[in-house]
Amino acid sequence: MIPATNQRPPATIVFIFGGSGDLNLRKLTPALYNLFIDKYLPERFAVVGLGRSPYTDESFRERLLEGVQSFSRRKNGPEDAWKSFSPSVSYLQMDAGDAAAYTTLSDFVGTKKSEWGEEINVVFYLAVAPQLVPGIATNLGKLELCDDTSHVRIVVEKPFGHDLKTARELNALLGGLFAEEQIYRIDHYLGKETVQNILALRFANSLFEPIWNRRYVEYVQITASETVGLEGRGGYYEGSGALRDMIQNHLLQVLCMVATEAPISFEANEIRNKKVDVLNAIRRIKPEQVKDIAVRGQYGPGEKDGKTIPGYREEEGVKPDSKTETFAAVKLFVDNWRWEDVPFYLRTGKGLPEKATIITIQFKPAPFYAFPEEATNGWDANRLTIGIQPAMDIRLRFQAKRPGQTLAIDPVDMVFSYKDAYEGQEPEAYETLLLDVMTGDATLFMRADQVEAAWKVVTPILDAWESETPDFPNYPLGSWGPEAAMQLVEKDGFQWMTK
Numbered sequence: 451m452i453p454a455t456n457q458r459p460p461a462t463i464v465f466i467f468g469g470s471g472d473l474n475l476r477k478l479t480p481a482l483y484n485l486f487i488d489k490y491l492p493e494r495f496a497v498v499g500l501g502r503s504p505y506t507d508e509s510f511r512e513r514l515l516e517g518v519q520s521f522s523r524r525k526n527g528p529e530d531a532w533k534s535f536s537p538s539v540s541y542l543q544m545d546a547g548d549a550a551a552y553t554t555l556s557d558f559v560g561t562k563k564s565e566w567g568e569e570i571n572v573v574f575y576l577a578v579a580p581q582l583v584p585g586i587a588t589n590l591g592k593l594e595l596c597d598d599t600s601h602v603r604i605v606v607e608k609p610f611g612h613d614l615k616t617a618r619e620l621n622a623l624l625g626g627l628f629a630e631e632q633i634y635r636i637d638h639y640l641g642k643e644t645v646q647n648i649l650a651l652r653f654a655n656s657l658f659e660p661i662w663n664r665r666y667v668e669y670v671q672i673t674a675s676e677t678v679g680l681e682g683r684g685g686y687y688e689g690s691g692a693l694r695d696m697i698q699n700h701l702l703q704v705l706c707m708v709a710t711e712a713p714i715s716f717e718a719n720e721i722r723n724k725k726v727d728v729l730n731a732i733r734r735i736k737p738e739q740v741k742d743i744a745v746r747g748q749y750g751p752g753e754k755d756g757k758t759i760p761g762y763r764e765e766e767g768v769k770p771d772s773k774t775e776t777f778a779a780v781k782l783f784v785d786n787w788r789w790e791d792v793p794f795y796l797r798t799g800k801g802l803p804e805k806a807t808i809i810t811i812q813f814k815p816a817p818f819y820a821f822p823e824e825a826t827n828g829w830d831a832n833r834l835t836i837g838i839q840p841a842m843d844i845r846l847r848f849q850a851k852r853p854g855q856t857l858a859i860d861p862v863d864m865v866f867s868y869k870d871a872y873e874g875q876e877p878e879a880y881e882t883l884l885l886d887v888m889t890g891d892a893t894l895f896m897r898a899d900q901v902e903a904a905w906k907v908v909t910p911i912l913d914a915w916e917s918e919t920p921d922f923p924n925y926p927l928g929s930w931g932p933e934a935a936m937q938l939v940e941k942d943g944f945q946w947m948t949k
């Protein structure tokens with residue numbers, strides 16, 4: 451949450467493990483750059499990217515500038531902004547497994563302390579595959595500077611651990627090395643304006659809550675589709691897959707926002723308690739049920755503009771017989787008074803036709819319909835669609851009478867769009883969350899028990915998938931995923947909503 455401009459964080463150094471990776475290129479540096487332009491960064495700050503790739507400071511900055519120009523909400527920024535920002539960025543070539551190299555980090559902090567002559571916040575951002583996290587955390591924990599619990603923080607990216615067992619081990623390890631207030635388990639979907647707005651929509655209005663339950667809701671769908679493929683992220687993604695990469699964290703967190711009971715305050719732990727209640731209420735999946743409620747897919751070659759585009763198995767860093775899923779869809783139930791028997795369908799995939807994250811709340815049809823059927827032009831109504839991205843909007847689709855002497859009923863949309871309602875650009879999720887880390891506000895970050903509860907939900911699926919060899923690839927790049935994903939909803943009489 452963005453403080454007033456006069457509440458800038460104190461002098462800060464951000465070390466980014468995985469500085470040469472996709473996350474930093476696409477999201478972290480663009481976010482820091484925007485914070486800089488908007489004057490939320492402290493006067494004195496430094497960003498150090500770390501990785502094994504052989505960058506110099508100069509070539510690293512050039513690479514990051516390409517990232518800003520391709521992915522930032524501000525492709526350029528005001529004149530000279532990059533020129534003013536980039537000297538604070540440097541690169542340190544280092545293997546994260548090299549324990550001796552970590553003293554370089556302490557030395558860097560020591561030098562900056564003498565140069566800046568003040569206390570410094572130090573953020574260690576672990577933007578790396580989960581397998582690397584325990585080793586890095588252990589090495590950082592040995593640095594004396596990490597004993598300073600009020601100034602040193604560690605940010606751990608999702609997926610937190612590789613499964614329930616490793617997540618528990620990681621929580622225990624981090625708990626032994628750092629104080630809980632130093633640990634920031636990040637899930638960037640929680641920093642998205644549109645995700646935060648779900649609570650405002652539900653609990654700052656009296657309109658929706660009375661019908662937000664099993665009496666009126668037929669089903670809920672959450673789709674996060676991506677057009678991109680792997681884009682050089684084989685090192686991370688091959689060991690992860692769509693279920694771990696998106697569903698265990700982002701999509702389950704969105705489900706929690708949709709399904710949670712009303713909080714009594716916006717105190718961090720109150721919201722977290724309510725969300726963990728939802729995760730704990732998700733019906734446990736038995737091994738023999740997995741095939742009926744979960745679908746996985748991997749994209750094969752596709753076509754674009756008459757050209758063949760290679761499939762997942764042909765991408766850099768991917769095994770030719772890879773079992774990693776690039777698509778996952780699941781059907782879940784939340785066993786409580788509010789949601790019993792309402793299906794929650796979640797799906798995500800790479801290489802799909804559109805980049806879009808949307809939530810669909812489909813309400814049941816009117817209990818009695820007095821209008822003549824022949825006057826009705828479609829039944830596609832009683833639906834609330836929350837556009838998370840790129841369209842940031844809320845659409846209420848309902849039946850309306852078409853003006854005129856003949857009775858005709860059509861589905862129409864009532865739309866709230868951020869673009870039309872507010873001036874200026876909304877901050878990106880990582881802007882909000884990085885600033886929160888710098889100011890020491892953990893409200894939007896995950897607690898250890900939330901992460902473990904989310905792993906419990908997906909563990910039976912992961913186990914079942916691990917035990918069988920999938921028939922991959924099973925969907926062409928540019929399609930909406932495997933046929934079985936369509937059947938997952940069609941067998942219940944529904945279809946996937948794309949808007």
Ligand SMILES: NC(=O)C1=CN([C@@H]2O[C@H](COP(=O)(O)OP(=O)(O)OC[C@H]3O[C@@H](n4cnc5c(N)ncnc54)[C@H](OP(=O)(O)O)[C@@H]3O)[C@@H](O)[C@H]2O)C=CC1
Pocket residue numbers: 467468469470471472473474476477500501502503544545546547576577578579580582607608609638682683684685686687695
């Ligand atoms: N990409 C995205 O859009 C998002 C990613 N994330 C999360 O961020 C994390 C990283 O993902 P992403 O950036 O996409 O993955 P990449 O594969 O692009 O990056 C992995 C990074 O890890 C570094 N690395 C690997 N091994 C070592 C090593 N031994 N020593 C030092 N550095 C090492 C690589 O650097 P090098 O090869 O130079 O050593 C590279 O910078 C994941 O947890 C992912 O879930 C979260 C949200 C969005």
Ligand SMILES: O=C1O[C@H](COP(=O)(O)O)[C@@H](O)[C@H](O)[C@H]1O
Pocket residue numbers: 674676695696807
């Ligand atoms: O965490 C991740 O998220 C991105 C998608 O993020 P979004 O904000 O653009 O929806 C995804 O591409 C990546 O694989 C994953 O690690």
